[in-house]
């Protein structure tokens with residue numbers, strides 16, 4: 001009989017918030033940033049909340065930083081969105097499962113965190129918190145083993161990854177070497193025929209700027225209904241739009257299935273950035289809601305859950321192109337055949353330069369150069385917390 005060699009145990013789990021803008025909450029940007037310019041949202045039905053997503057509180061949560069310290073002093077960490085409420089969940093609820101347990105027991109810990117929070121969790125903020133803990137544990141495991149996380153996931157399946165850019169200016173992204181560009185839709189259904197025409201014209205103008213060989217997509221951020229989404233999609237037909245993203249509220253599986261069936265030939269239906277857990281994605285896949293699923297590693301349950309979501313998608317012959325999530329996504333994408341490219345969110349205020357997505361919170365955060373990236377072999381996720389960003393620990397236990 002072989003005895004299990006005992007890995008270090010987790011001594012302490014800590015959760016912090018960050019007062020500075022940006023970081024894990026990439027929507028929390030200063031005034032004038034393209035990501036808070038007029039973008040179609042579910043709140044557009046209320047005129048007073050139409051011009052800015054910050055007006056209805058998109059940035060209320062802020063960043064969450066989770067640190068997991070092993071009893072040999074090694075510290076793993078991760079950042080995501082969640083701020084104070086998620087910090088409370090981590091410290092006051094999740095920590096009890098994680099502390100004093102072997103640092104490599106990720107599957108058991110995930111299962112305990114998920115089961116224990118079922119009565120108030122399942123998706124949303126609680127899953128952000130679980131994701132933060134899970135990613136911190138993966139970082140810790142990489143550091144304990146002296147390996148980058150992508151090696152722990154099975155190793156790279158290609159030498160480098162390529163990126164499309166999410167940006168108000170796909171034309172600028174084209175010049176930076178990205179393979180495609182996804183624009184935020186500006187006008188919501190409540191803005192009527194003129195808004196619909198403007199949405200279509202904006203894409204036409206962008207197509208004229210980028211030429212025929214650069215793929216374009218529209219991100220609709222949950223703002224449409226099925227009839228409008230179908231009219232938009234057919235109005236865009238002929239403009240080489242590769243996909244229409246997150247057109248509907250995340251729980252409208254029936255609507256997504258109908259939309260996907262009605263899209264013009266060649267135009268894909270994508271969604272999933274606000275979905276969580278393997279059962280949520282099972283709904284999307286089994287009901288025929290999406291051609292590409294887009295889980296966010298920091299929101300869907302972390303890497304432990306993403307591996308299952310990805311395997312499910314693979315079995316359905318579907319691609320997984322994770323939403324944002326920077327380095328946490330990159331370590332995953334490089335290890336999966338059904339994730340042929342990654343998203344890069346252009347966080348420069350005018351979308352005119354490549355800057356790290358979680359800036360200024362992380363140091364050594366990798367960014368694509370000329371649209372491509374080869375990850376370093378630094379242990380864990382290979383990033384460090386920027387000591388100039390002050391952390392607060394509001395619910396220390």
Ligand SMILES: C[C@H](O)[C@H](O)CC(=O)C(=O)O
Pocket residue numbers: 035039166183184219221273323324343345
């Ligand atoms: C640009 C989008 O509205 C959103 O801020 C980001 C997103 O949904 C995506 O990157 O996808």
Ligand SMILES: [Mg+2]
Pocket residue numbers: 219221245246273323
């Ligand atoms: Mg999106």
